Every structure is written in structure tokens, then in C-alpha cells.
Amino acid sequence: MHVRYLQCVRCGRTYPKGEIRYRCDCGDSIEIVYDYAELMGHISWADLRKRTFCHWRYREFYPELKKKNIISMGEGGTGLVRSRNVVKKAGCRELLFKMESLNPTGSFKDRGSTVEISQAKAYGAPELVLASTGNMGASVAAYTARGGIGCGIYVPKNTPRIKLLQMEAHGAAIKRVNGDYTAAMVEARRQFDENHVYLAGDYPYRSEGEKSVSFEIADVLGSDYDYIAVPVGNGTLLHGMWKGLKELTLLGLIDRLPKIIGVQAEGCNTVAKAFMCNTDRIEPVLPHTLMDAVACGDPLDGSWALRALKESKGIAVTCSDNEASCARNMLALEEGIFAELSGALSTAGLIKAYEQGQIENDARVVSVITGHGLKEPEAFKCRVD
Ligand SMILES: *Cc1c(COP(=O)(O)O)cnc(C)c1O
Numbered sequence: 001m002h003v004r005y006l007q008c009v010r011c012g013r014t015y016p017k018g019e020i021r022y023r024c025d026c027g028d029s030i031e032i033v034y035d036y037a038e039l040m041g042h043i044s045w046a047d048l049r050k051r052t053f054c055h056w057r058y059r060e061f062y063p064e065l066k067k068k069n070i071i072s073m074g075e076g077g078t079g080l081v082r083s084r085n086v087v088k089k090a091g092c093r094e095l096l097f098k099m100e101s102l103n104p105t106g107s108f109k110d111r112g113s114t115v116e117i118s119q120a121k122a123y124g125a126p127e128l129v130l131a132s133t134g135n136m137g138a139s140v141a142a143y144t145a146r147g148g149i150g151c152g153i154y155v156p157k158n159t160p161r162i163k164l165l166q167m168e169a170h171g172a173a174i175k176r177v178n179g180d181y182t183a184a185m186v187e188a189r190r191q192f193d194e195n196h197v198y199l200a201g202d203y204p205y206r207s208e209g210e211k212s213v214s215f216e217i218a219d220v221l222g223s224d225y226d227y228i229a230v231p232v233g234n235g236t237l238l239h240g241m242w243k244g245l246k247e248l249t250l251l252g253l254i255d256r257l258p259k260i261i262g263v264q265a266e267g268c269n270t271v272a273k274a275f276m277c278n279t280d281r282i283e284p285v286l287p288h289t290l291m292d293a294v295a296c297g298d299p300l301d302g303s304w305a306l307r308a309l310k311e312s313k314g315i316a317v318t319c320s321d322n323e324a325s326c327a328r329n330m331l332a333l334e335e336g337i338f339a340e341l342s343g344a345l346s347t348a349g350l351i352k353a354y355e356q357g358q359i360e361n362d363a364r365v366v367s368v369i370t371g372h373g374l375k376e377p378e379a380f381k382c383r384v385d
Contacts, residue, residue: 001034003063006204009304020123022192022203029304031243032063032204036250043251045219053077055111058215061247062115062208069122071147075110076212078102080220080366085334086327086347091354092363096225097335098217101343101372105166107293108213108237108370109139115209116200117143125149125198129191131184132201133233133292134163135371140200141170152191154184160292162375180287182298202236202300210237211244217366218248223256225364227314229346229353232262232271233294235305237370242308258366260314261359262305263349265289265321271302275309275316282306290321293342293371315358317349324348328373338373346370 003017008024009031015021024030039060051057055076079102083095100108117140120128127150130140137153144151151172155164157179167174177184185201192199200206217228230238238260248254264272267288274282282302287295299305309316319327324341327348331337339347346367353359 001036001039001060001062001064004033004035006030007033009307022199029301030204031304032208036247039251043253045253048219053216053219055114055209055212057219058212061211061215061244063119063205065118065122070114070118071121071143072114072118073104073110073142073146075103075114076216078216080217081335081337083335086330089330090347090350090359090365091361092359092365093361094364095350096221096366097337097347098213098366098368099337100213100368100370101339105135105139105142106372106375107135107139107343108210108368109136110143111212112206112209112236112240113139113143116203116205117147117149119205120149120198120200121147123198127151128198128200129188130154130200131181131188133181133295134159135293135375136201137172137174138163138166141167141172144172145170152197154187156181156184156292156295158292160376160378162377181296182284185300202234207236207240207243207301210240211247213237213368214241214244215248218245218254221366223254225258225366227259227261227350227359227363227365229261229263229350229365229367231294231342231345231349231368231370232264232299232305233296233342234299235271235301237368238262239301239304239308242312257312260309260312261346261349261353262309262314262316263345264316264318265291265294265324265345266318267321268295268297269318270297270299271306271309272316272318274302274306280306291324291342291345293340294345315353317353317356319345319348319352323352327351331369332373337369339369340371340373340376343369343371343373
């Protein structure tokens with residue numbers, strides 16, 4: 001679709017399209033606003049479904065790109081797997097797992113990368129820089145390798161080894177900071193501010209790509225489900241999914257919106273705490289959790305995720321490392337699904353919300369499995385020599 005302008009999600013200030021803008025001057029997230037009228041009445045499920053079931057099936061919903069600049073590996077098109085056993089503990093009528101762990105680099109980040117790195121290619125960036133807790137770095141390293149773009153990644157001190165190996169395999173230059181993800185973000189941002197290196201990360205183009213998780217869910221289920229459970233790190237996936245759902249509503253492709261269950265780690269509960277305290281102020285924290293992929297102490301898209309939770313009349317839940325680990329084991333032992341700890345967080349949160357009496361018995365729920373268990377083998381004890 002044609003981009004009309006960029007707009008701050010908090011103060012509403014607009015910026016012209018084509019401007020490289022990461023944040024609003026007020027410090028908050030920026031979203032891309034399209035010329036929706038152009039698509040109104042010209043898009044239907046029947047036409048979309050003539051294309052392969054994958055992220056780019058919904059290409060009209062992303063900023064326009066020349067074909068030669070699109071760097072893609074067939075991301076998306078992930079399965080929606082019906083729960084056989086965990087559904088009993090989650091108390092709902094039906095539970096479906098959206099298998100984002102099956103993307104090319106093992107997490108949903110590839111949906112954001114295909115849009116964001118294609119955009120960097122179109123811009124002609126020779127190299128780029130980003131901060132990552134691990135999965136985004138692994139994904140961007142793969143997409144930049146494919147696109148012939150140099151890649152520098154700042155990672156927190158405790159980044160899991162396999163995720164570092166993934167980045168290294170694709171030729172990225174890894175710079176480990178002596179601190180958490182927020183410290184890594186400061187360093188990446190400095191490269192942009194001082195040396196004008198193209199900055200990648202949880203910025204407007206990435207969230208545009210992550211909308212496709214909800215496009216695919218709507219493509220398969222229509223409006224016939226009640227909740228989507230999503231983990232929250234920076235909050236980019238949650239708000240991207242919500243933006244996508246609202247766009248489908250605007251264009252008449254769905255007629256009902258689900259409620260969003262936003263799940264955070266107890267030791268990094270920024271957005272959930274603000275939601276529960278009914279305030280718009282998100283207080284940064286120093287993360288204390290084993291769920292490295294959601295350990296974002298100062299979440300870039302926190303205020304947008306918070307607003308999405310409220311708009312959807314959704315639920316915010318926090319889970320301990322132990323609760324997430326129980327959910328991860330349950331997924332592995334009872335469903336055959338191998339998730340990393342942060343990837344099991346949505347299911348842990350759903351079970352907790354049910355135990356707290358927040359989910360109805362007849363609900364139909366989608367839980368997003370965000371990352372693959374193979375990324376975190378050290379988390380499992382192996383009893384075979
Ligand atoms: C990045 C990531 C998250 C968190 O997503 P945000 O967009 O930062 O909120 C959750 N789980 C996994 C496996 C991730 O890689």
C-alpha cells in the first residue's frame with residue numbers, strides 16, 4: 001500500500017514518508033499510516049488465497065518495494081496446530097498453537113526482518129547495526145547475508161551461545177556489551193547518531209512485517225476465535241499483530257476483533273504492571289529472568305503494546321521462570337512442540353489467566369509459540385551420556 005506518512009503513537013505528530021525516522025521527538029514509537037482508501041473494496045480473501053500461504057501473500061499491507069529489493073526466504077505460512085492435551089489445563093474450548101518457531105531462523109523475527117531488511121536494501125544501506133537479545137540478531141544476520149549488507153550486532157552479556165553462533169554463521173560482527181539489552185540498544189543507537197550507520201530493530205518497518213502473524217490467523221480462522229496470547233518483550237509483536245487486525249477490520253476482511261493476552265516475565269513486568277496499575281507510565285526495570293528473548297527492561301514499543309491491550313479489552317499476565325519452564329515442558333511432553341522458554345511464555349500466561357478466572361470455558365484461543373527450543377538446548381537436562 002502507499003504510505004501516507006509516519007505518525008507518533010503518543011503525541012500524533014506526523015513525519016513525511018521516506019524520512020528515516022526511528023522514534024518521535026517526544027521519544028515514543030512511530031507507526032506507518034497508509035492510504036487505506038486505495039485498497040478499500042479492491043482486496044478480498046478469495047484474491048489473496050490465490051497466492052502461496054506465506055508472509056508475502058499479504059503484500060499490499062506492507063510499504064511498497066521493488067521486487068529486486070525484496071529479501072525473502074519464504075517466511076510465515078506457519079501452522080496452526082490444535083492442542084490435544086494442554087487445552088485441558090488451559091480450561092478453554094479450543095487451543096491452537098501458532099508455530100512461529102518454524103520460521104527460517106527459528107522465530108517470528110523473520111517476518112519483521114523480511115520487511116525491514118528489504119527496506120534497508122531499497123534505501124541502499126551498505127551496512128546496518130542493531131541491538132538484540134539474540135533472535136532478532138540471528139534473523140537480521142541471515143537476511144543481511146542474503147541481501148549483501150554488512151551487519152553489526154550489539155548483544156547483552158548473557159546472550160545464549162546458540163543465538164551467537166547463528167549470528168556468527170551468517171557473518172555478522174558481534175559486539176557484546178557489559179550489561180543488559182537496554183545497554184546494547186544505547187550502543188546501537190550511538191552508531192546511528194554519531195556514525196550515521198543504518199539502524200535496524202524494533203522500529204516502524206519491523207512492526208509492519210510482524211502484522212502477518214495475525215493476517216495468517218485471520219486467514220485460517222476468520223473472526224471465529226476469542227483470544228490471542230502473545231509474549232511481550234519490546235511489545236513490537238503484540239502491537240504489530242493488533243495493528244494488522246485493525247487494518248483487516250478497516251478493510252472489511254474480518255468483522256470481530258479478538259482480545260489480546262499480553263504475557264510478560266515476572267522479572268521484567270514493565271507493560272503488565274502499568275496495565276494492572278491502570279497507568280500510562282511504563283517504568284523501566286533491570287530485567288531478572290531466564291527468558292532472555294523478552295528481557296527488555298525499557299521496552300521500545302511498551303506504550304503502544306499497552307494501548308493495544310486496553311483497546312482489545314485484553315488481559316495482562318506475568319509468569320515466573322518456573323511457570324514458563326513448566327509450560328515449556330508440557331508443550332514438549334504432551335504436544336510434541338519444542339519451544340524456547342520465551343516461546344512457551346504465551347501458553348504459561350494463558351494457563352495462569354485461566355487459573356485466575358479471567359478466561360471463559362467456551363473460549364477459543366490462539367497461543368503464539370514465538371521461538372524454537374533448539375535455540376536453547378542448555379535449558380534441557382540430557383540424561384543420556
Ligand atoms: C523477540 C521475541 C519475543 C518478544 O517480542 P517483542 O516484539 O520484543 O515483544 C518473544 N519471544 C521470542 C522467542 C522472541 O524472539
